Amino acid sequence: MSQEKKSTEQQAHELLEQENYQEAAELYFQAAKGYQRQDKHDRAAICLAASASSRALILGEKTFHRVAFLYEEAAQEAQTAGDLEYASTLFKYAAIAYERDNDNNSLSECFFKSKEAHRRFLLQGLLHFNFKKTGGQFFPLITATIGCLLWGYGERPHRIVLFSFVLILIFALFYTQGGFIKDNAAIKLGFLQAAYFSFTAYTKVWTINMTPVGFNKVFAVIEAFIGIFTIPLYLTGLCRKYLRY
Numbered sequence: 001m002s003q004e005k006k007s008t009e010q011q012a013h014e015l016l017e018q019e020n021y022q023e024a025a026e027l028y029f030q031a032a033k034g035y036q037r038q039d040k041h042d043r044a045a046i047c048l049a050a051s052a053s054s055r056a057l058i059l060g061e062k063t064f065h066r067v068a069f070l071y072e073e074a075a076q077e078a079q080t081a082g083d084l085e086y087a088s089t090l091f092k093y094a095a096i097a098y099e100r101d102n103d104n105n106s107l108s109e110c111f112f113k114s115k116e117a118h119r120r121f122l123l124q125g126l127l128h129f130n131f132k133k134t135g136g137q138f139f140p141l142i143t144a145t146i147g148c149l150l151w152g153y154g155e156r157p158h159r160i161v162l163f164s165f166v167l168i169l170i171f172a173l174f175y176t177q178g179g180f181i182k183d184n185a186a187i188k189l190g191f192l193q194a195a196y197f198s199f200t201a202y203t204k205v206w207t208i209n210m211t212p213v214g215f216n217k218v219f220a221v222i223e224a225f226i227g228i229f230t231i232p233l234y235l236t237g238l239c240r241k242y243l244r245y
Contacts, residue, residue, distance in 0.1 A: 008034065009047060016054060025054035029070070032077075041081035048074035049090055056097070068097030072110060075117070084121035088114050104244040108155045115153040119144040150233065157237030160230055164202065171223045172198040178216035182209060202227040 012027035032047035052070035075090035091114035098106040122141040147153050151160050175194035180187050187210070189197065197210070201223045212220045 012047075012050065012054075016050075019057075021054045021057045025051045025058070028054060032074075036077070041077045042083060045074045045077035045081060045083070045086065045090070048077060049093075052093070052097075064097040064100040065103065068094045068101060068103070068106065068110075071097060072106075075110075075113070079117060084117045084124060088117035088121060091117060104241075107244070108241065112152055112155040115144065116148060119148060150230070151237050154233075154237045154240055157234050157241065160234040160237070164227075164230060164234075167223070167226065168195065168198045168202050171201070171219055174219045175212070175216055178219070179213050180216065181211045181213055186213070198223065203231065204228075 008027050009031040012024045012031060015021075015024035015027065028047045028051035032044045032051065035041070035044035035047060048070050052067045052074065055070065056064065056067045071090050071094035075087045075094060078084075078087035078090055091110045095107050095110035095114060098104075098110060119141065122137045122144060125137050126141060149159070150163060151157050172191060172195040175189055175197055176191055180189060180197075197212075199205075201220045204224055204227060211217075
């Protein structure tokens with residue numbers, strides 16, 4: 001069985017060299033399905049990707065949806081095989097093909113999966129404890145993880161809204177433990193008042209006539225600093241998704 005699939009793959013190679021892209025694409029696809037049945041996911045990923053690229057070379061190809069689907073399936077096979085770096089590249093190719101076909105939802109999903117596969121590849125490298133080779137991946141991994149959790153690499157901007165809501169409530173709890181100055185008098189805030197002050201500090205809408213003192217002043221600066229970066233991120237992600245349509 002394995003020899004038969006190798007023969008099919010070899011025939012596909014020969015047809016590709018002869019620029020017979022249609023038949024080469026079909027044979028690559030057949031070989032990939034055979035490898036899938038044998039749980040040889042790495043070879044299946046390669047054949048599916050070859051089938052996709054062969055279809056993309058067909059003259060007069062007007063739709064790239066089939067190409068994108070094959071790249072996406074190849075990426076999933078590469079993930080199953082544990083080759084996350086290759087999976088990241090294939091998801092990116094799928095995203096490009098979906099973009100050519102104006103399928104913006106699938107484009108967004110594949111772009112997210114590409115970035116996530118790359119993040120997992122960086123994490124996988126660090127887990128091998130070879131710091132000489134993977135030490136330089138630590139900072140990119142931290143950046144990618146923050147990007148994933150905060151706004152899904154720009155494809156999940158709604159996460160920033162949830163993050164902001166939780167952050168405002170956390171800082172509100174901090175503010176209830178400290179003091180404020182209002183009309184030259186020291187005061188303590190209840191939770192609702194503290195939540196309102198936290199919202200104004202985060203969004204930098206300074207409408208409350210009170211001044212934090214002590215550690216509350218530090219908390220207000222930190223919260224405002226975080227808001228400077230997260231609010232533009234949300235607007236950027238939202239605008240990017242809107243402009244695709």
